[in-house]
Amino acid sequence: xxxxxxxxxxxxxxxxxxxxxxxxxxxxxxxxxxxxxxxxxxxxxxxxxxxxxxxxxxxxxxxxxxxxxxxxxxxxxxxxxxxxxxxxxxxxxxxxxxxxxxxxxxxxxxxxxxxxxxxxxxxxxxxxxxxxxxxxxxxxx
Numbered sequence: 679x680x681x682x683x684x685x686x687x688x689x690x691x692x693x694x695x696x697x698x699x700x701x702x703x704x705x706x707x708x709x710x711x712x713x714x715x716x717x718x719x720x721x722x723x724x725x726x727x728x729x730x731x732x733x734x735x736x737x738x739x740x741x742x743x744x745x746x747x748x749x750x751x752x753x754x755x756x757x758x759x760x761x762x763x764x765x766x767x768x769x770x771x772x773x774x775x776x777x778x779x780x781x782x783x784x785x786x787x788x789x790x791x792x793x794x795x796x797x798x799x800x801x802x803x804x805x806x807x808x809x810x811x812x813x814x815x816x817x818x819x
Contacts, residue, residue, distance in 0.1 A: 684814035686801035687759050689792065691815055698753030703740060710736050738778050745774040745811075758816040769811050777809035 714729055715722045722729065744751040749761040749768035761777075763769045769777065784791020784804040791804030800812055 682817045684760065684762075684816050686795075687813040687815040688801055689795055691757050691759055692792070692795070692803075692813060695751065695753035695757045695759050698756050699740075699751050700753075702752050703737060706736050706740060707733055738775070741778050742771070742774045745769055745777065746771055754813075758818070760814050760816055762812050762814055764810055764812075769809060773809040773811055777805045777811055780805040780808040 710733060711722070711724075714732065741751060744754075745761045746768055750759065754760065761769060761774075763773060768774075780791070781803075784794075787804075795801040795803045795806075798807075802812060806812060
């Protein structure tokens with residue numbers, strides 16, 4: 679008999695979901711780049727601030743609603759991971775957005791914010807601590 683209780687997801691599951699999420703993100707970025715190239719009539723400067731902010735915006739548009747509506751991205755579904763707030767529900771808009779904003783900072787600090795989950799009791803990274811969220815590994819159904 680197995681325990682049907684979700685458990686905190688360890689770093690390996692987080693990385694697996696992140697890699698899986700790169701596939702839809704790359705497609706989204708390619709479509710965004712194509713539209714931007716058409717809009718600039720082929721003169722798109724890939725280093726322009728507006729273009730980088732556009733890519734950041736479409737990335738947020740992938741993650742934040744996914745976390746808010748159901749607590750899962752495509753990659754998280756594949757590995758049976760679910761993001762939850764303190765009461766076990768998907769995070770609200772503010773928490774999901776805060777998690778998105780802090781996650782790159784966790785990575786930029788030499789990935790210390792992600793490695794933090796190796797030492798934290800509930801396996802939360804800095805972005806989870808800031809947003810009050812937990813990443814859970816769901817049991818097999």
